[in-house]
Amino acid sequence: MPDVRQSTSDTDLELLRSGIRLMALRVLGDADAAEEVAQEALSRAVTAVRGPAATLNFGAYVAGIARHVIADWFRSRGRVASMTTTAYEAVRDDRPDALATLCADEQAVRVRAALAGLGDADRELLTLCYLHDLTPTEVARRLEAPPERIRQRKLRALQRLRAAFDAAHPLRHARAVPPTDMAGIAATKARGSAA
């Protein structure tokens, strides 16, 4: 397992921030609150790794901090009686559609256009999966079709939508540049680790 301090210096902080924001937005349903949580969780994580070295999965470490910050967020607003895992669990599925706000407008438009280009049967299939939350096996049972055929149809339909999605915003493999404050913190910490 990687050392946390080493991991932080190697980790794209902007990627972490983006991941935490996804987590938070899904639960909170509010972009500003999600950004606030992401900032706070990252700050706590960076502060924590300045202390004694710990060996654990850094992603899990930061995600755990984020979950606590989200629970804190709810507690501070009096939405739950106490800060517990239960409190976080209680609201975790309430606002899944908030994540859609993280998609660029162009991505949304292209996916919608690609969806309109699918046949009725494929749209029906995706609707059952994505809006009625059914598994392909459950869909197969409902549509009285072999599960494998349903999976293949779904895969082909999603490939067309994914092509439209990626065309709007190609996957960037390069590391994102972290914001100035985070870059400074990371550089300071890296120097400390080297020393």
Next chain:
Amino acid sequence: MTEERSHQFIHEAELAERYVTGRMPGPERMAFEDHFVTCAECQRDVRFASAVRAALEATGARTPSRTPATPAAASARAPRRRQRALWVGAAMAAGFAGIAVLYALPSRAVTALGGVEQPPAYVGVAVRSTAGRGAAMFDDAMKDYSTGRYAVATRGLQAALAAGQDSIPTDFFIGASELFGGDARNAAAAFARVVSLGESPYRDEAQWYEAKALLRLGRSAEAIAALAAYAPADPAMGARFAALTDSVKQAVAR
């Protein structure tokens, strides 16, 4: 497991889709979050799944009268359609303008709160007694329930009820089967029956799932009333009731 292989698994298991649609159990969800928080590819998959869901919702809103592919698919969507038709009819009768009809539709923010990840667990307990006909039918139906055959389980449980099986657990699992079979209206009715029968080990959860079923139908006020009907004995359950009530009020306010 190499990163490439782990991503192959992530795609095959449709983790991003299940994360977005709320079909992922808690431990699995946390493990996935632990991974994607440092994984650009998986974050992108989550965004893509969200975009698909949003596009489907938008398309569905534009073409609500589209002919379903099959009768089975039509029945899966029936509760939402019936609800919309009622709202539209009421608004027209009142002489509202078209824009008012749109505002009267159950909001997506409310219906999304009706999501339930996993069916209520059933743990059968063996007892030293001669099982009656109703009990045997109940056991058979719960085998179907445990394997996700909810429509079959519903029929079996209704038969068990008719054969004299204890109505509280039977109605509770009829509600759960209906909920996961896609009929929120029947589910709400079954859970309401359990609640109306008074204090029982099933009442708290019946209130919770009744509220969830009502939310799926867009009946936010009734869902709040269901949650407020009785205070749960378990403080953790009380916190969940409070959080959901608060979320419903906020969704309605939006």
